[in-house]
Amino acid sequence: MPVQADSVQRILYVEDDPDIRSVAELALVDVGGFEVLLCESGREALDSIDDFGPDLVLLDVMMPVMDGPETLQALRARQGGLDAPVVFMTARLQPSEVEEYLEMGAIGVIPKPFDPMTLAEQIRQLVSTNQGADRRDLR
Structure with a gap:
């Protein structure tokens, strides 16, 4: 069942860069609520995902050890699968790369660097735009 834009309250954000995590936290918590x-x-x-129960997962693409796409696959492969839409954040925005992320089932891609003042609205817009099409089951 697709997630409604106004029902997204809990976001799991995976990002290896501590500075970007800090800016995103301010953008999502203080600006976005x-x-x-x-x-x-x-x-x-x-x-952490099971204890937190996110409404949406926000994934950095380029991370050491397990990158964003590998993390998405691992989240889906665990018992119970992944019952939340996924958005990738990346500076890798070639059309073929963006299409690859969407084919993996992401509902969208947010470019880095992102604007902290509009990040929450970008997420809400992606969820709203994708309410009718649940891409999470795509492989």
Whole structure:
């Protein structure tokens, strides 16, 4: 079942760069009003997702050890799968790369660097735009 834009309150954000995590936390919590769990790695996200129960997962693409696409696959492969839409954040924005992220089932891609004042609205817009099409089951 697709997530409604106004029902997204809890975001799991996976980002290895501490400075970007800090800016995103301010943007999502203080500006956007979301409850956010910050994870510095895919492994940490896997260990934390069940206790947090996010409405949306925001994934950095380029991370050491387990990148964003690998993290997405691992989240889906765990017992219970992944019952939240996914948005990638990346500076890798070639059309073929963006299409690859969408084919993986992401509902959208947010370019880096992002604007902290509009990040929350970008997320809400992506969720709203994708309410009728649930891409999470695409492989």
